[in-house]
Amino acid sequence: MTVQLEDVTVHFGRTCALEGLNLTVAAGETVALLGPSGSGKSTALKAVAGFVRPSRGRIRIAGVDVTDVPPAKRGIGVVVQQYALFPHLRVADNVAFGLRAARRPKAEVTRRVAEMLDMVGMSTYARRFPRELSGGQQQRVAIARALAIRPPVLLLDDPLAALDAQLRADMLDELQKLRREVPDVAIVYVTHDQAEALALADRIAVMRAARLVDIAPSADLYAAPPSAFTASFLGGANLLPVEVSADEVRVAGHPLAGVRAKEGNNLLCIRPHAVRLGSGGLPARLLAAQWRGASSRLTCAIDGLPDVRVHIDVPAGGPLPEVGAQVSMVLPPEACSLVPAGTR
Amino acid sequence: MAVEALNFQVAPSNKGRQSKRSLWLLPPILLLAALVVYPLVLVATESFTGGLATWREVVGSTEFRNALIRTIQISVTSTIGCLIVGTFLAAVISFVPFPGARIVSGVVDAMLSLPSFLVALSFTFLYGTAGVLGSLAGGFLTTPWAVVLAEITFYTPFVMRPLLGAMARIPRVQLDVAASLGGGPWRVLSKIVLPEVKPALVAGGSLTLLLTLNEFGIVLFLGARDTTTLPMLVHTKGIVMFDYPGACVIAVVQILLSITLYAVLRSALGGRRARLD
Amino acid sequence: MFAIVLAVLVLAPFVVVGAAAFSGSWNGVFPSDPTTSHLRDALSGDELASLTVSLQTALLGGLLAVVFGTWAALASRTASAPLVRFTDALYHLPIAVPSVVVGLGLLVAFSRPPLLLNGTKWIVVIAHLVLMVAFTYGTVAAALQRTDDAYADVAASLGASPARVLWQVRLPMLRPAIVSAASLSVALSMGEVGATIMVYPASWRTLPVSVFALTDRGQTFVAAAESLVLLAVTVVLVVTLDRLRGRAVER
Numbered sequence: 106m107t108v109q110l111e112d113v114t115v116h117f118g119r120t121c122a123l124e125g126l127n128l129t130v131a132a133g134e135t136v137a138l139l140g141p142s143g144s145g146k147s148t149a150l151k152a153v154a155g156f157v158r159p160s161r162g163r164i165r166i167a168g169v170d171v172t173d174v175p176p177a178k179r180g181i182g183v184v185v186q187q188y189a190l191f192p193h194l195r196v197a198d199n200v201a202f203g204l205r206a207a208r209r210p211k212a213e214v215t216r217r218v219a220e221m222l223d224m225v226g227m228s229t230y231a232r233r234f235p236r237e238l239s240g241g242q243q244q245r246v247a248i249a250r251a252l253a254i255r256p257p258v259l260l261l262d263d264p265l266a267a268l269d270a271q272l273r274a275d276m277l278d279e280l281q282k283l284r285r286e287v288p289d290v291a292i293v294y295v296t297h298d299q300a301e302a303l304a305l306a307d308r309i310a311v312m313r314a315a316r317l318v319d320i321a322p323s324a325d326l327y328a329a330p331p332s333a334f335t336a337s338f339l340g341g342a343n344l345l346p347v348e349v350s351a352d353e354v355r356v357a358g359h360p361l362a363g364v365r366a367k368e369g370n371n372l373l374c375i376r377p378h379a380v381r382l383g384s385g386g387l388p389a390r391l392l393a394a395q396w397r398g399a400s401s402r403l404t405c406a407i408d409g410l411p412d413v414r415v416h417i418d419v420p421a422g423g424p425l426p427e428v429g430a431q432v433s434m435v436l437p438p439e440a441c442s443l444v445p446a447g448t449r
Numbered sequence: 450m451a452v453e454a455l456n457f458q459v460a461p462s463n464k465g466r467q468s469k470r471s472l473w474l475l476p477p478i479l480l481l482a483a484l485v486v487y488p489l490v491l492v493a494t495e496s497f498t499g500g501l502a503t504w505r506e507v508v509g510s511t512e513f514r515n516a517l518i519r520t521i522q523i524s525v526t527s528t529i530g531c532l533i534v535g536t537f538l539a540a541v542i543s544f545v546p547f548p549g550a551r552i553v554s555g556v557v558d559a560m561l562s563l564p565s566f567l568v569a570l571s572f573t574f575l576y577g578t579a580g581v582l583g584s585l586a587g588g589f590l591t592t593p594w595a596v597v598l599a600e601i602t603f604y605t606p607f608v609m610r611p612l613l614g615a616m617a618r619i620p621r622v623q624l625d626v627a628a629s630l631g632g633g634p635w636r637v638l639s640k641i642v643l644p645e646v647k648p649a650l651v652a653g654g655s656l657t658l659l660l661t662l663n664e665f666g667i668v669l670f671l672g673a674r675d676t677t678t679l680p681m682l683v684h685t686k687g688i689v690m691f692d693y694p695g696a697c698v699i700a701v702v703q704i705l706l707s708i709t710l711y712a713v714l715r716s717a718l719g720g721r722r723a724r725l726d
Numbered sequence: 727m728f729a730i731v732l733a734v735l736v737l738a739p740f741v742v743v744g745a746a747a748f749s750g751s752w753n754g755v756f757p758s759d760p761t762t763s764h765l766r767d768a769l770s771g772d773e774l775a776s777l778t779v780s781l782q783t784a785l786l787g788g789l790l791a792v793v794f795g796t797w798a799a800l801a802s803r804t805a806s807a808p809l810v811r812f813t814d815a816l817y818h819l820p821i822a823v824p825s826v827v828v829g830l831g832l833l834v835a836f837s838r839p840p841l842l843l844n845g846t847k848w849i850v851v852i853a854h855l856v857l858m859v860a861f862t863y864g865t866v867a868a869a870l871q872r873t874d875d876a877y878a879d880v881a882a883s884l885g886a887s888p889a890r891v892l893w894q895v896r897l898p899m900l901r902p903a904i905v906s907a908a909s910l911s912v913a914l915s916m917g918e919v920g921a922t923i924m925v926y927p928a929s930w931r932t933l934p935v936s937v938f939a940l941t942d943r944g945q946t947f948v949a950a951a952e953s954l955v956l957l958a959v960t961v962v963l964v965v966t967l968d969r970l971r972g973r974a975v976e977r
Contacts, residue, residue: 156879176882183883189876193898202894203884254884470804474813477798481816484856488831489823495834562910562964564917564934567953571739573946574746602739663824665920666934670941680826680920687830688924697834700827711822 107131108153108258108291113162115148122148124315125162132257135284135292137302137323139339140312146295147186149312150260153293154183166258177206182251182259182290186266188243190235196246197222197231203254221249224286225279241272248283258291265301277304299339303327311335333444336374343380343415345373345407347443354443356436357409359387363438370443377402377416379440382426386435389415391426401425405434489704496697507698513682517702520678523593524661527600531657532650534601535608540638542609543616544624557613560606568603569670593676599667604660608653615649616642655714663707679703740957746950764951773936773952777959780933783847784915784963787854791911794855795862796904799870800896817863820856829853829924847930853921858911865910869903901970909967916960 108130115123123145130136138146151157153164155176164172171179190199197218204214222228225245235243244264251259264280265273281304284292296302302309303323310320311334319326319335330336333344348355349371354364356373364373378400392414393404403417403425415434419425426432496503507513542553576590619642627637643650665680677685679699687696747764767773798817802810820828832853836843843849881895882888897904919934926935933956940949 151879154879154883156875156883176879177885177887179883180885181883183880185876185880187874187876189874189880191877191881191895191899193901202881202886206881206884206886206890250880250884470801471806471809473801474798474805474809477794477801478813478816480794481819481856481859484852485819485828485831486816488828488835489819491834492827492831562913562917563957563960564919566917566919566934566937567743567957568739570937570941570946570949570953571742571746573941574742574950575738659822665824665826669919669923669938672942680824683824683826683830684924687833693834696830700830703827704823707822707824708819711818 107165107167108293109163109165109168110149110153111163111165113149113152113159113164115145115152115157116160117157121315122157123152123159126317128310128317128320130258130291130293132291133289134308135294135306136320137294137296137306137309138312139296139299139302139309140318141297141338143314144312145315146297146312147262148315150183150262150293150295153258154181154260155179180254180256182254182256184244184247184251184259184261184264186262186264188235188247188264188267190238190243190246190250192235194235195231196227196233196235196238199235199246200250200253202250207254217253221253222246224252225249225283240268241276244268244276245279252287252290256290258293259287261292261294263296264294265296265298273301277301280305302339309339311338313338329442330374330444333372333374333446336372336442336444340376341416342374342376344444345375345410345413345415346446347371347373349443356387357407361436361438361441364441364443367443370445372444372446373436374442374444375436375440378418379437380415380417381435381437382417382419382432383435384433386433389432389434391428391430391432394425394428396421405432407434492697492700492704495694496701498694503694504698507695508702512677513699516677516679516682516699519593519676520662520680523596523600523676523678524658524664526597527604527661528654528658530597530601531605531608532654535605535612535653536643536650538605539609539612539616540642543613544642557606557609560603561610564666565599565603565664566666566670568599569667572599572671590671595671596668596676599671600661600664603667604657607657607660608650611649611653612646615646619645655710659707659710659714662710663703679706743950743953746947747954748951749947764947765954767948767951769955772931773948776931776933776936776952777955779847779930780916780956781959783850783854783930783932784912787851787858787915788908788911790851790855791858791862792904792908795859795864795907796866796897796900798859798863799866800892802867803870814867817860819860821860825857825918825920826924828856829921832856832921833925844925845927847927849925849927850922850930850932853925854915854918857918857921858915861910861914862904862907865907866900866903869900873899905967905970909964912963912967913960916956916963 108128110126110128113123113126114121126145126149128136128149138149140146148157152159155171155174159172162172163170166179166181190196191202194202200218200221201214204217209217218231219228222231225248227242227245227249230238230242230246235246238246244267248261248264265276268276277300284305294302294305306323308320309323309326311318311326311332313334319331321331326335327340330339330342336342337344345356347361348358349366352366354361354366354373361373382403388408389405390408391403391405395402395404398421400418400421403419405415405417407413407415417434572590572595576595623641624637627641632640663680664678665684668676668678668681669684680703683696683699683703686692686699748762769777795817798813802813805813832849833844835841836849836852843852877895877899878891881891886894917934918932919938922932923935923938926932931939933952937949937952937956940946940952
C-alpha cells in the first residue's frame, strides 16, 4: 500500500511549515525525510498521520483520499519523538490500546500483545509502567504499540533523537531487524541524522526550509548529490568554488583533469575521505589536525582560496605533516561531482 | 483549476470542524454568563434604579469616601508589609540552611488555602482586652493597624510562594561566586537575588494588592469601628440596612477598581497568568 | 530572628486559636481553666448542623466546580483563540471581583424571576461553585498546558474515538491536577465567608458564618473551638482527596 502526498502545504497561522510537498512511498519501502530542525519534515509526518490539516493538497493511502479523514480512521502506526507512552497504563496495556479501541476480542488482544512484545524483546516488562523503563525500552514499546494494529504505514518521528550515542547505534540495528519483520509496511522515517537515514532508508528526501530539496535512492544521493545543500548535509562534503570555461574546470587557477564541466554548476563537491595528500596536486596549507582514533581529520586552505576550508580524512597510522606546513592536495576525478552553487 | 477546486473543498470542512469543537465551550461559558455576568449586570442596573440620585447620594457621603480611602490605605500598606516580610522569609528559607526548611515551605503552601478569618479570630485572643498582649496593646484591636497586621500575616505566603519558586531557580554557583568576590549577604541579596526574582516579586505583590483590596473576612471579624472598607460597606448596606441600590453603587465602584487593577496587572505581567492558587 | 518572625506571623494565630478552644478563660498572658466544654458545644445542636451544611456545600459546590472547571479547560484546548481568551477572562472574573460583590450579585439576580433561589440552599451552593470554579479552571488549564498533545494524537492514531481519547488518556493523565483542584476548592469552600454571608438563608448556615455569629455574640471561645473543628475537617477532607491521586504521573 502506498502513501501519496500531492502538493501538501501546511500553514501554522501565518508561517508556512510545509510548502507543496510531493512524495510517494511504496509498500515495503522506507523513505527517510532528512533535514535540519524547522525543515518541515515533522510537519509532513504529522500531515500523513492526520495530526495537522493541510491548507492545500491531498494525501492518499492505497489510493484512497484521506485528507479529510481523522487520524483514528486512517489506521496508521505512529511513533512520536518522546514516544508518548501513556504514563497511567502498564506496558501491556499501552500495546493493547489500539486493539481495544478497535474492540478486538480479548483472546486476540492478549495473543497479539504477547506477539508484539516478543518481537521487540520486551516480554518480561509487560507489567511495568513506562516511567520504570529506560529510553531505549520505551522506544521499543512505542514501536510495538504502533505495529500492534497491523498498520499498512508506519511513521517514525526522529525515534532515536532522545537516546545517547551508544544506545542509538544499538537501536539502529534493532530497527534494521524490525524492517525485515514487517516487509510490506511502508515506512516514513523522519530524522535529522544522516547516518540513520543512510542506514535505514531505501530513498532519502532531503528537506530544508519547509521544502523538499532532493529525493533519490540513498546511494545515488550520496554518490552524486544534485545540490550543494544535499552534498553538505548528507555526508558533509567539501564544496569548492570552481571556474568553468569551455570544457575545462579550474580550482584556484589549476585545471582539474578528468572532471567534466556542466553549464551553471560551479561548485565542486568531494567527500573528505576521497581527498588525498600526495604529489602533483593543489598547493595548500595545513591549518589543523584532529586525531579521531581510526582516522585523522585535517583542515586545509588551498592557496588562492584562503576563505574555503577543506576537510580531509586520512587513515590513522601514517605520518602527518606539521600544522602550518605546505601540502599538496589530490582530488581524484572519479570522486568529484559538480553542483549548482545556489544558496547554502 | 483542479487545485482550486480542492482548495474550496478543504477550507469549509476545516472551518466546520473548528466551530464544532468550539461548541463544547458553550455550556461552561453559558454557566458563567448566567451565574456571574448576568448578576453583575443586574448589580449595575440596580445601582441606577433611582436615576443618578443614588449615585450622587452614595458617592457624596463621607462614609463612602472614608471607606474608599481606608480600603486603598490598608491594601497598599499590607502589600508593602507582605513584600518586605515575604522577601525576608523567602530569602532565609532559600539560602540559609536550617533544619525543617522543607516543612516550612509545606506550611506556606497550606496557609494559602486556609480561611483568613482564622487570623482575625486569633487576634481577638492575642491583642483583645483579655488577651496575651492585651494590657500592652491597649486599644490596638480597634485600629486599622490590626487589620493591616492581620492581612500581612495572612497574605505573606502569597508573596512567598512565587518568590520561593524564583529563588530556587537561581543557580547556587552564581551566589557562591558573588560571595567569593567579596559581596556581603546584603549586597548579594540586593544586587543579585532581587533583580533575578523581580518578576516573581511583581507577580506576588500585585496579586496581594488585588486580594487585600477585596478582603472581607478579616475586616468582618475584627469589626473595628474605624475600619470600614468597601467590601464591608457593601455588606452593611446590603444585608444590615437592606439598601440594595446603595450597596450596588459601592459594588460597581469596587468592581471597576478591582477589574481595572486586575487588567493592568495582567497586561503588565506580559500575559503571564498570575497563578492564584 | 527568623524563627521569631516566622512564629509570630505564621504559627501564632493557629496556636492561639487551638489553645483558646480548650480553655475556660484567658485573662492573663496564658489561657487558663483547661476544658473541653467548648469543643462539645461546637459539636452539638446548631453548630453541628452548620458542620454538615458546610460539608454538603463544599462537596457539592466543589464537585460542580471541578466538573465545569475541567470541562472549560478541556474545551478551550481545541477552541479558536479569541474564544479561549474570552473564556479565560470569564473564568478569572470571580477571583478579580470581591466575594461580597459576587454574593450581592447572586442576591440581586436570584431574588426575582425567572429564578427564585433566594432563601434556598441552592444560592449558597451556586455562590461556592462560582468562586471555586475559577481555581479549578486555573489548575486544570495549567496542567493541560504542561501535557503534550502527542498523547492524544497517538491515541487517535491508534484508532481511539474522541470520547475514548478523553476518558482513557486525557482525564487519567489530568487526574493529579483534578484532584488538587478538588482539594483546593473544598478547602477554600469550607472557609468561605464573604459571599456566603450575603446569600445564606437561616436554614443553611455554614460553619464560618456560625463562627462569626458566635464571635459577634461574644462567645469567642466556642468560636475558637468551632474554627478548630473546621480546620480538622478540612485537613481530613484534603488528605482523603489526596489519596485519590493514585499512581498517575503528571509530566
